[in-house]
Amino acid sequence: MNAIASRASEAALAALVRSDVPRARDELSAVPKRVEFAEAGWKVALVNALTELAAGKRKSGINALTKVFQRLDDTGLSADDKGYLRLFALYRAIEHSKDGRAPGALRDHAENFRFDTTLVDPLLKAMFPLKRVEKKPPDIPPPPFPAGMGSSEA
Structure with missing residues (x-):
């Protein structure tokens, strides 16, 4: 059950990267109703x-982010992973x-957690x-060097 929830949340996250909110909702609808928060439920909730x-x-x-933020201590994640996810939630809320x-x-809790990245x-x-990683425009070739610059003759 947790594996199904984990895969569905990862597929929904991939849909969100493509800005496909309806597809993300559809993927999340495949999550079983009873998923342990400590196992895969935190990922689904996030x-x-x-x-x-x-x-x-x-x-x-933002309310849902806050609930995940507050319940991360219920998970089996490492202290560093929890700190990272708290920072992630804080950034998304901002x-x-x-x-x-x-x-x-x-x-209130932002100063109370530390983690080693x-x-x-x-x-x-x-x-x-x-x-947030923004899509880069296609590579534009650099402008040509002015006359006399960039040559290997010295």
Whole structure:
């Protein structure tokens, strides 16, 4: 059951990367109703919160992020992974807030966690990157060197 929930949340996350909110919701609908939060439920809840935010439901998305943030201690994740996910939730809440500030429930705990980024699971970092990666335009060739520059003759 947890494997199904994990795969469905990863597929929903992939749909969110493509900005396909309906597909993300469809993938999340495949998650079984009874999933242990400590095992795979945290991932499902986090992806569900991100789906709400992507759909423009700011308040419910931030509330869902806050719930995940508060329950991370119930999981079997390492302390570094929990700290990383808390920072991830804080960043997403800031991005979607009206005033550019995270809700008080997240801000109050922001200084109470520490983590070593080198110890965070690389798969976790790949699934939930802290920074938004923007699509780069196609490579544009650099302008030519001015006359006399860039030659190897000296």
